[in-house]
Amino acid sequence: MPQARRIGHATFETPDLDREIDYWVNVAGLVLAEREGKRAFLATKVGQLVVELNEGPEARCAGLSFEVSPKTDFAALGRELAAEGVASALANDVAPGMKRALTLEDNKGTKVQLFSEWSYLGDHHQVTGVGPMKLGHVAFVTPDVKAVTSFYEKVLRFRVSDWIGDWFSFMRCGPDHHTVNFVRGDKTQLAHIAFEAKDMSHIASACDLLGHKGIPITWGPVRHGPGHNVSVYHQDPDNNTVEFYIDLDQMKDEELGYFEPRPWHRDLPQRPKVWENGTSQLWGMKRHA
Ligand SMILES: [Fe+2]
Structure with missing residues (x-):
């Protein structure tokens, strides 16, 4: 596979x-x-x-x-x-x-x-918006989270990094804590797409830019539980939710099986686990209803 x-x-x-x-x-x-x-x-x-x-x-x-x-x-x-x-x-x-x-x-x-083969589309572009470093992860809502999680494990050899309850899985394919996540919901649709920012000041600049353009921040900044990333969310004109984040947990060595603290974990060492409901954020503004 x-x-x-x-x-x-x-x-x-x-x-x-x-x-x-x-x-x-x-x-x-x-x-x-x-x-x-x-x-x-x-x-x-x-x-x-x-x-x-x-x-x-x-x-x-x-x-x-x-x-x-x-x-x-x-x-x-x-x-x-x-x-x-x-x-x-x-x-x-x-x-x-x-x-x-x-x-x-x-x-x-x-x-x-x-x-397996790709090339860069130019280099060192000047950008006018937030300008994230990379695409980090894509999250989907889907009715059968267990079935989709199993497909990504078996067919694409993703590993489960964490669950929240039995309804939200986080999966990695490299050192990043999650590259795909699946959350239970009535019908399959995008939950959000997430891009990595450079640092906290870049997150603050992103918030300023969104504020200046009159685009509501729908959640955050928060520090999450699973993945421990600091994140801020808004929506694009098609209502796709877009996240900018920093500080995502890294599993540098699969054999060791624990995540690098950033900056702190409740469990030492932090290993893949099932989080309780209500632990999706450790601090920060609550999500807008
Ligand atoms: Fe995310």
């Missing part, structure tokens, strides 16, 4: 492509790397593709891409997935800088693209 190692980009459908491009460039501080008709590709200031926008009837997050080992034999991988009952197909020129990808669908209907 493939092992996802890093999240690449998230694909959104939007009924208003120009409005979303304006948001991602002028508020989030990404760079419009390429636009072709009803599609647009946005990169961070260091040139990593992080968001793809496709015009569509309703706003939704339709896909995620993950980088796999450069040694991956995609034909063999396709056969391995088929043996597990997962259909996949090789696609060429899927995005700027990404020559090919093996495409499959997870068990909640999100398209997953696996890629």
Whole structure:
């Protein structure tokens, strides 16, 4: 089975492509790397593709891409997935800088693209918005969290970092505490997409920029329990929730199995565990109703 190692980009459908491009460039501080008709590709200031926008009837997050080992034999991988009952197909020129990808669908209907070769889309871009460092994680609401968590464990070899109760899982594919999370809800939809900021001053600047533009901060700044990141949330024009965060727990060594304190943990050492309900934040402003 493939092992996802890093999240690449998230694909959104939007009924208003120009409005979303304006948001991602002028508020989030990404760079419009390429636009072709009803599609647009946005990169961070260091040139990593992080968001793809496709015009569509309703706003939704339709896909995620993950980088796999450069040694991956995609034909063999396709056969391995088929043996597990997962259909996949090789696609060429899927995005700027990404020559090919093996495409499959997870068990909640999100398209997953696996890629091993990619190139930067320019470098050292000047940005006008927040300008995050990288795409960190994408969280989904979905009715059967256990089934989706199992799919990511088995098919993409993610590891569970934490649960809150039996309704919210946090999963890692590298040192970051979570790259995907799944929270129980009535129907499958995006919960939020999260980008890493540089430091607390960058979070404060992001809040100032949102305030100046009249965009409400819907939650935070808070320090979370699971992952211990300091986060602030707002919504884009399509009502996608966007998080900026710093200080996410890091598991530097899978064999040691504990997270690096940042800056403190209640459990020493902090290991994957089931958190009690009500522990999603350790301090900070409560989420708006
Ligand atoms: Fe998050």
